[in-house]
Amino acid sequence: MKSLKVQDLINRFSLEVLVAGDTARTISKPKAHRPGLEFAGYFDFFSHDHVQVLGRKEITYLHKLTEEERNDRIGNVVKYRPPCFVVTRSQEGLKYLTKYCEEENIPLLRTPMPTYKFMEMADIYMTTGLAPEMAIHGVCVNVSGIGVLLRGKSGVGKSETAHTLIRRGHRLVADDMVVLKKISPETILGTHNEVNREFLALRSIGLINVSRLYGRRAFQEETRIVLDIELTQWQEYALNNELELEPKFTEYLDVRVPHIEIQLQPGRDVAGLVEAAANNWYLRMQGYSAADEFMKRLEKQ
Template sequence: MKIVTVEDIVRRFSFEVLTGQDQLARELKKTKVRRPGLEFMDKFDFIATEYVQILGKNEINYLHTLTEGECKLRIGNIVQYDPPCIVITSNQEEPLGLIDYCVEKKIPVLRTYDRMSEVCEKLDAFVVKAMAPESAIHGVCVNVSGIGILLRGKSGVGKSETAHTLIGRGHRLVADDIVVLKKLSPQTLLGSHNDKNKEFLALRSIGLLNVVRLYGRAAFQEETRIALDIELTKWEHNALNNELELESKFTEYIGVQIPHIQIQLQPGRDVAGLIEAAANNWYLKQQGYSAAEDFVKRLEQDFDDSKSS
């Protein structure tokens, strides 16, 4: 898991540092932020520790009604749970005693013009992604009609060439050669580049291409949620069958199960078109539609009609 510090969120969101400039190396341990409530009223038995604490208008307005001593007491209820930092939203004035107390306890206090809801949403998304378990694999990642796809296969099988064809059809490259995978949840796997290979596509006999320079911004996407794992393999005679619907197979990455499909390559076969079909068929299944089930129902209806006639 990547280490994320208070300095990382200060740089990412251009937060103003009110105090604790020498404490920005404090590490974030939790992937969610918290908004204090009952802590201010002394009515709590247990509060989770080490969360970034966010103070919105309601919290700040309440603290402004208190004396400096009372404010210090309420802030103490938060600080005892060791937050890596405290963030004041909507560019509000800090309450009495907050800065002095946090200097004493070595807790950075940050401030932003953004509203509470915006700060919570942005910080949660950033920290979850930054601290997510990750792994790098050999392959290509593309976004086809809004659906993230991993293309895997042996070196030289044609992954990058297939990605180039998909780009020509209006789809987007995410990463070539090295794909960085991040586990955002037990069901969510994110695919991205490693910065060095950002926007680059390597084609044998052609060389290295910058797809943004060649085809425009629409040819590239920073990241995508992985929905399908497609393995490109050499053609094997009589290895394919014509079943109505193949048995579901999955590949596991960092504990996340991803539907797996194998596509065999042969001269003249429209591999890019098959990938588009696989992506669209996956989407229909998410909407509850199965072409195989629909076809079987039609056969059963036709059989029932023939019996009744």
């Protein structure tokens, strides 16, 4: 099972350390939690193994309590030993919280960010960092905002197709080795493995850095994978001009991704076909089918 450390959170968001505690503590849940009901004494559904975020509302409430009440409420929450506490908006007057965190060796951290902004960014970071993942051989590109996975045998032309797409204004995500992350039951993200970030390997040319060669817009850190395209060698009579192809799918981490096959032949605009496939997928998601419209026109005649 994947996990993050509290130190990873500190490094990612440059958090101020008020109580160091054990920053090697494990974060195993992807969503941060605001302990509001818990400070009021209700613990039936306390997400104690999540990062605990204390915003203005929580800190203001604690400030208004008597010292005895405050010690009691904080003590009841801290004894569950959550991974860490993060105080937002650089709030002060936290001596009572510092005391209990020091006793339990729990990191107490602080950020100037508003609560909603920190929680949004932290949730994305933790969800991605804790997501189940796998690596596959292929190329990942973002075509007009649509994540496309290009697969095929070595030397079939995946990287060359990606290069043509980049020159047409689309973006590279990863070449050769693509890391897939499952961030929800229906969502797969494609990203690089850090080593191959921004690099594209072209036969006869060598390794190029797409950001240096074509500008920052030529590269994207990650994208949601919505199309799986397999590039294959041309087979005579294997393709027909059907009005609408029967849907096919490929499964990655138990998530089904629409799959199509594009056969290669000298002179065939493969990059253009990838663009057409991506844009056609988008139209289908909007409820439009070219085949349905064509048949309606035939019926009118």
